[in-house]
Amino acid sequence: MKNQNEPKTVAESAVEMRFLVMPNDTNPQNSIFGGVVMSWIDMAAAMCAERHSNRPVVTVHVDDISFKAPMKIGDHALIKASINYVGKTSMLVGVKVIAENPFTGITRHTTTAYLAFVALDDIGRPIQIRGLIPETEDEIRRFENGKARIDDMKKNKK
Ligand SMILES: CC(C)(COP(=O)(O)OP(=O)(O)OC[C@H]1O[C@@H](n2cnc3c(N)ncnc32)[C@H](O)[C@@H]1OP(=O)(O)O)[C@@H](O)C(=O)NCCC(=O)NCCS
Known part of the structure; x- marks a missing residue:
């Protein structure tokens, strides 16, 4: 496993899950x-944030679900989650759902x-996480949009 301070690429924590839509759903x-669908999204995104930070995480905000x-x-149902942006202790995860x-x-x-999501230390306080290395054109675009989105979330935090 990587050292906690070593940045990770987006691919290193991306999560892809597939579910069969059943009558119960x-x-x-x-x-x-x-x-x-929201539960699948939250689960895939949380696992992605855990893979990036190698820490337990909690959801602090769900933004712009359509x-x-x-x-x-x-x-x-194909659920694709990847880290878009990281702050000091928080991570923004983008999730795309595709029906096939x-x-x-x-x-x-x-x-x-x-x-x-916020990563937590052993007593449940926010803990600093590693950096992110956006590599592809899409990842760089998402990183820039992610920064603006997380700034907005912080501004509107109640
Ligand atoms: C996670 C928690 C411990 C953080 O406590 P806090 O007092 O908000 O901590 P801070 O103010 O230091 O914020 C920590 C980080 O989260 C970010 N953050 C907090 N609330 C946010 C929100 N609503 N939207 C976006 N980011 C938010 C802060 O900007 C900060 O980011 P940074 O360190 O990357 O700059 C606390 O909010 C909590 O326990 N929330 C409940 C989580 C939960 O139960 N979720 C549902 C089930 S998983």
């Missing part, structure tokens, strides 16, 4: 219940969300 309109298209029973029809292979981008 749906709402009375027979499409997926938003709360189920549901762009429904998902149906039998669809595969396993029989046709057709995919649709259904949901995007941004979540902030």
Whole structure:
């Protein structure tokens, strides 16, 4: 494992999970219940933040979650989470949800969300985390947008 002060690339902590949408996951309109998707998003994002910091983390803010298209029973839900930006003790994780029809292979981008996590020390206080190395053009763009987004979250913190 890397030393706690050594920065990590985005790829080193990225998380990808896949779920089969079951009848239990749906709402009375027979499409997926938003709360189920939010739970998958929070779990994938938390695991990504834990992989980056190698510390226990808690969610401090969920920002700008939007549901762009429904998902149906039998669809595969692909949840992709990656670190966009890191502060001193906090991390911004971006999550993209993609619905895939396993029989046709057709995919649709259904949901995007941004979540902030704080890494905790052994007695539950915020602890400084390692830096992030954005490598690709997309990662650099997300890092710059992430800084602006986290500044906004801090400004609006109640
Ligand atoms: C995590 C917790 C201990 C942090 O305490 P705190 O008093 O807010 O600590 P600080 O003010 O030092 O903030 C720590 C970091 O979080 C960031 N932060 C705190 N609240 C935030 C918010 N609402 N949005 C974005 N960032 C936030 C701060 O900016 C700071 O970032 P930085 O160190 O990278 O600059 C406390 O907020 C907490 O226990 N929250 C509840 C978490 C929880 O139960 N989540 C739900 C289940 S997991």
